[in-house]
Amino acid sequence: MDKQIGPRTIAATRRSGPIRGFAGALATTDIGRLFLITVLVFVVMSVLQPALFPTRENLSSMAFQFPEFGLLSLGMMLTMLTGGIDLSIIGVADLSAILAVMVMHRLAPDAQAAGPGVFVAIAAGIGVGLAAAAVGGLVNGIVIAGMDIPPILATLGTGLIFTGIAKVLTGGAALLGFPEMASVIGNGAIPYFGIPVPLLIFVVAAAIVAFVLNRSAFGLRVYLLGTNPLAARFAGIDNFRVTVRVYVVSALLAAVAGLIIAIRANSAKADYGSSYLLLAVLISVLGGTNPYGGFGKVSGLVLAVLSLQFLSSGLNMLQVSNFAVSMTWGTLLLLVMVINAGRIRRA
């Protein structure tokens, strides 16, 4: 058997039994079950809407929609791995997008223009947005690791501050759109293959996070810190540094998500959905992340985000209202928690 030194959840350890091989893995491991669920949702939706669901347009559309949720969830998952949570991701996403678009406007006031000048403006805008996010994450990390404020309250507070600053900057109104050139980030696709750029961004981000978690010293430290902070200290892990880094990364991922969201909506508006927050938590938890810390995999998260996207698109096609979808998410979160109740006990 593969002696990987990646962190393993107990549940992912294969249980012996009569069912072996790939099929056995599907039935008995968490990832396998998630995979089955994802496929199941896809199949069900395809059956219910054969003309609309399994079509190229729909697949493409979905592929444009889920990356932003995936990115937000990646950040949420990282903070949950350390036993914390990041409720400020929406605020960070907001603020970054607004700062980015403001910088872009400043440097390239003509939204229709093209050319190297605009390119620089866009790069600068993105840079500023990310930098602001990094600062925000830094604040989160310092407040949580240095001042012992519970992550819920700390990120609640900072989230409000970020949203607030965003509101102040925009005066509450929606800002104008991004430069034409920038729209490719949210709306473009790789020619010939037709892979949406947001999807590409998400895949790269997920791959990097997965790599870091599974293959790097830092990643293993994140898991161990979340499992037992006291033992982590005794073992020589720098809890402060690990925590700060995790919250910075979470903020950066949120910023990227925020950019994509804003570009796709073609405006940077301060103050959108707490439903995004709920979804990020739901995706993380559905993907197998233990909110008390120590366990969770990117592969699970990816499957979770896909399942929920299929579900969401399918429900939309079935003319289910947005509100009903929101209700579904809430109920699903409760359901997942109940099912995982045995495992999610605090260690």
Add this chain to the structure above:
Amino acid sequence: MTRLFARNETLVTLILIAFCVVTSLIDPNFLSLPTLFDLLRNGTVMSIFALGVLLVLASGGIDLSFTAIAAFAMYVATKAMMMLGLGDSMMFAILFAGAIGLLLGLINAFFIGTLKLPTMIVTLGTMNAFQGFLLTFVGTTLITQVPLGMRSFSRTMLVRLETPDGTIVSLPVAFLILVVLATVTGLLLNRTTLGRSIYALGGAPESAERVGVRVVAVQYFVYAYVGALSGVAGIVHGAMARVANPFDLVGLELSVIAAVVLGGARLSGGHGTLFGTLLGVALIVVINNSLITLGIPSTWQNVLTGLLILVGTGLPAFRAKLATQRAG
């Protein structure tokens, strides 16, 4: 004496006074009866929410769903009363909405008390579930013709005075509801075994169990209570606004939690007083009102609230950390 200064209430009172002083310097009309009545009126609904949240925080949990419960109770009660022609009595409306809120609170209690799931995630889920359900199955249209009972309620004044310069200022009877509920909550927390058990549970959950506190029963009570109170807050809000808007109220929860935390409650549980909570709400309401006078755009509200949360929780936590380090 140091104990007095160490308490949150003192800090909040000082900030409150500071704000009032600064604002009244800029606008001399600030310290006046109309302003006071304004503040009391604006703070009523939030205060009712805060009473429930105080119980939750004292018990060691957190509830994000109470505003969704309020909106649900308000809208369903209003609609039902309209449809059934039962809208003549506000008292009935309050009881009705309170009952709905209580039932929804029991749902929370089930997940938290019986299934022992983490409170934040549960209430995050139920918040969306409740609101989603409301908007999907009950309705999304504003009800602008609210029942008679609610309309007359909003016009009933507790106190009506005439200021020296001739304007009439009044305090709505809704304030009385707050007074009653605050008194009940205060008595509950300070004079009943149940109330003390809530604090005990929040302060040391294992000791509470060992000592014989019926933990599950206490948790059921807490979440049912905050649900009921939220239902009442919702219907009062709907009555005062004279419109039942199912999209209302959700989004306020962070400010309410901020207020309660400022007033001395801790997320870890076991702390918080009635007086402190009301002070916390007062501070938030005063700040929101003063911003306009001080020339600060209302868009700064969020930033300030967020800062207050951080400071409000950060200071005691920081002080505690210093104390343990010194004790070494």
Add this chain to the structure above:
Amino acid sequence: MTPQTEVCLEGISKSFAGVRALDNVSLTIGKGEIVCLAGENGSGKSTLVKILAGVLRPDSGSIEIGGHPYPHLHPIEAVRAGIQVIYQDFSLFPNLTVAENIAFNEQLSSRRKFVRWRKVREVARGALAKVGVNVDLDARVEDLTVANKQVVAIARALLQDAKLIAMDEPTSALTEHEVHALLDIIRRLKRDGISVLFISHKLREIFAICEKIVVLRNGRKVADGPAREFDLASLSLHMLGRRLESHARNRGQEHGEELLRLDRLGRGQQFADVSFALHAGEVLGITGLLGSGRTELASALFGLTPADRGRILLGGQPVRIGSPREAIAHGLGYVPSDRLTEGLFLPQSIGNNIAVSSLDELSSNGVLDKARVRGLIDEWVRQLQVRTPNANLPVQSLSGGNQQRVVLARWLARAPRVLILNGPTVGVDVGSKAEIHDIIARLANAGMGIIVISDDLPEILAACDRILVMQAGRVVEEVAGDTVDEDHLAARLAG
């Protein structure tokens, strides 16, 4: 069983996962008698008390309280029968006042719905009067000293009509003065006809207060008699046993260069003026009873709670050790006393638990070299003979002895120059115990400097070249391992 007997435990046995915690232990406590239950860590004291309190069910044996048999004792039944246990954490509510804490149980059990504060204060005042100590009724318990918290706990116990109060290690956090005050309280209780079970391993106090002494060792009762039949040395020997490990140190060994030197190291009230030197190949023992400062010293050496006075010199150079990371960087390793909460990541794999402190060395540019990690883990599992089919299994699946080896492996993988072990064989089976001592000897022979902190005297004597005895935060004696015998050491320990 005479009418004067309050509690009678007969033939109590209890096992946990195959390990015998108690083996046929019998104990009687008379009315108004002060009995000491003595024994070191791991002797079975806590298990016996939990059985008496109804928290644990014995595998065999009988319990009689006040003349009545209790075949299936519940915690609530035990309380009604008059048994009150005051655990080391006191089970108080830190956020509530003294008065409220004292009266709380009583409020609950009398099923009163409303709280009448005057009554609460009355009740609390009365209970405190029985204890004979004045504590501010309105103070929050979290603001009290440990001694006062204990008083509150005792007062609360008295309100429940206690016939027997069991106190678990009551003096571990008290000053000398406070200890005297507590002993006075216990005498008062006796005068009121309340029995006291004094669970401790602090010899002087045992003799100061107890009328009868029962000694447990490794789950068995090894002595039971009136206090006057014991003396410090004999009691100490009973508690710690005569088993000398057969793997004695190769004492003739030459010791190498000076690895570590402490120069008047101190930290707050915990310890002061500690000076010693450790050479390569040397095993230094530090012993003392709980509260002597030995763990705090280790904690300071490893950077967990850094010292505030004095110097630490490594290889002759003064160093600042402000965090475990710094300590590790300087070549120190620390096997903590509480491996479950401080040493291990229980649900994580054995491999991860071993590799955790070597991650930087096992990676290049932050990326772990899987092959090297695997190699490291496999090697140490083999070298230390960690019994497991698979290093990916969670470490909580291992026995105590094997878990301890995992913690050891973690440090040995770093080849530290100085290894500190705190209570290395607590909760470890006999076989693993011997092997761990073997490992310590081998490491020293290979040139490592080792500090063993323990209150297991045979262990200290067998494993160490030199022994420092600590008491009340200071080093009171230094002896060479082969010039002293257990009796002497035991006596020194007791002071």
